[in-house]
Amino acid sequence: MANFDVIIVGGGPAGYVCAIRCGQLGLATALVERDKLGGVCVNIGCIPTKALLHSAYVANVIRHDAKDLGLATGELKTDYGVAMRRSRKVADQNSRGVEFLMKKHKITVLRGTGKLLPGKRVQVGADVHTAARAVVLATGSRVKGLPQIGLELNRTTVISSDEALFLEQAPASLAIVGAGAVGSEFADVFNAFGSKVTLIEVLPRILPLEDAEASDALAKSFRKRGITIHAGAKITSAAAGKDKVVLELEAGGKNEKIEADRVLMAAGRALNTEDLGLAEAGVQLTDRGFVQVNPATLETTAAGVYCIGDVAGPPMLAHKGSREGVHVAELLAGHPPRPIDYTNVPSVTYCHPEVASVGLTEEQARAKGLPIQVGRFPFSANGRARTANETEGLVKIIRDTRYGEIVGAHIVGSHASEIIHELVVARTNEYTVEEVDLAIHAHPTLSEAIAEAALDSMGRVLHI
């Protein structure tokens, strides 16, 4: 049917950003989407969860701080349904924003499920479209259960984030399997809305990919708020009933039995690589199931077929996918982009306190044999944090002692997701801890804790 320069399959943050950049660079672009524009991120991921987390944050402030702040509120009543509907509104607004952006940049949105055909063609419904330059796969990922341990998603008692985001009320008790970013964020939300939350992680600590100190700081905060944590826990049996799930755990040589109204599965995601016509078009997968790409160009094993976002490989993060989208668009328009620095993708968990990091953990740095010195600064010593009654957490900077290189940076605390970017910019520009210190930080700010941690990594901390 129609001919385009570029056809992008998947309208999530990788695909739609790629489309915008293609449009800006004058390429005739089509974006194939079978559901709402914006993908998981906008509709059932990043955006609505952050809306719910804001409700949770305010609930916790009122519950724990209001009296101290001079605010009398009476007993707090929460209504998850109301918060959920607000989160839907925010998500829908964002999705409509993406629709507007597609119109603005003259992107043709093809509604339906795209299937790759050999020769840079894409079938959508009965129509076959041809791309003169390239097809870009950005089909993303989806939730999954763990049928191998008896926890297949039944969408009623064994649910995923897809269902949790649409519940009318918070369950009385909730077990969350998987304590990565998704599991930890939902633990925060449902704890604030009154659920009895149990967080279960097979690896030895929650947020297992983060620095151990960050995990510990978050675990301490969670426990203080009444969240039960079982880390290093193996689920030995699971029985999902009609209105109850019973889990048996083995952790640290002890057995535990947990009953919960709902189990929320938050352990990994499945890649949307099925029924896409990949094999027939010559697109090969890695042994981990991602689409195999040339790391410099993101071209797959089929000439003229590119892949971005979750399906192109880890980390499965929206901002990583968006960057890949811009990268491929510029490549296709003949503007060779600078390489993507995958070692400098920030990772953020938006629970309270927030956890944000970039670069290596202390453990990884030591395993690599780097000569390091660790600088720390607790928010309890930061004036601005104290004014807000938000003194949990710390900034931790890992410095290579040879040249002052910032090997890794980890922040646990209020607004960690925002202030981490000072260190992302620093690393991107190869600033060392000295430049971070030399930059004058406004007082009083949370960011001062970053400058202090940088100083501490050189043994010169001022305010401890």
Next chain:
Amino acid sequence: MATQVVMEALSPTMEEGRLVEWKKQEGETVAVGDVLAEVETDKAVMELVARVGGVLLRQTVAAGQTVPVSSPVALIGQPGETVPAAAGNGAGAGAGAAAKGAQQASQKPAPPAPPPSAAPAPAPPASGRIKASPLARKIAQEQGLDLRAVQGSGPEGRIVLRDLETAHPARPAAAAPAPATARAPAPLRPVPPAPIPAPAPGEPFADVPLSQMRKSIARRLVQSIGPVPTFYLTTEVDMERVWEAREAMLAAASEVKVSFNDIIIKAVATALRQHPACNAWWQEDRIRYWSEVHIGMAVAIEDGLITPVIRHADRKTLREIGAEARDLAAKARDRRLTAEEYTGATFSISNLGMLDIDEFTAVINPPEAGILAVGRIASRPAEHGGAVALRRRMRLTMSCDHRVIDGATGARFLQTLKGMLENPLAMVW
């Protein structure tokens, strides 16, 4: 709508041009490619041609007037088209209706516009700010790397960590593990220096990025002696056999005139073929080794000199070189050389022998890396056959750009050249 005709940059270095004579008058029909006027540049008298067809509506610059490159000189449009009074006015802005030529003496031309063709980005200066990340600076300082010798790959050429990783000098070949077996037989000939790569088929040259050593040599020498760090090599050549050969050629065919200069051009071109390291251009971040040999030949003209080029001199016969050299020299004196005829030399020769100069040093014409200064042929006592005899001798002095040519490299070339002149048959070997 009328189209402006502007003073074009008719030579690579031209900043302004003098309109010598209009070849088309106002009202005349012009076709694309028609010669509109003759223009004197800094190098020659050239033709300014029409880029559009139509009628020459107005000459806005009078014969004899000098205007900067890119400024308007005429308007071409449709028959009957009227020209706004101020439109297309060249040097005399604001006086559109003024009689042509009336203002030529009093009007100062506007400052010359930059030449229209964008020059390649200049290499970073040897001093001044180097764009480098703080981390790259610290590592470079620690390891004694010179950032001026590193090509940056970050935004705006900023030097970042990965550039340092690729900039580490290659491990010297000597560090390769010695073979465990018995000592290999000694090579019969000394190991030649790294070979000059052959250009890809169909390419007249091969660009070779600078090695760390070459970068370092370039940087240090420029600091020491100036932008083109030159050194000089002098040798004396016995010209008896060239003399005889020339006499024989002159006797064989009276219509052919072979000069010593022609023979020297041929010999230099042939020797350069054997020494491509001397047939090269300095290109700031790389050296361009030419596989073609184009010899620039300095010709004195009134008020200066110019270096017309004998292309492919290595492949031409003496007869062709002689005819071409005379033709180019005559054109040069008449200032009728086209830009192609005086650009693109890969090596140059300057000969002051006819002016009784024994020896001298010539100034390199960048980006060429060498120039040969040729002195007179004079009878001097010299060793011959074990005794001192009066011999016809000639001194050659080669100026070498040390960034490209090292002492021994230039000396080996001169050795070959001397051998060819002392045994002219070697030229056809």
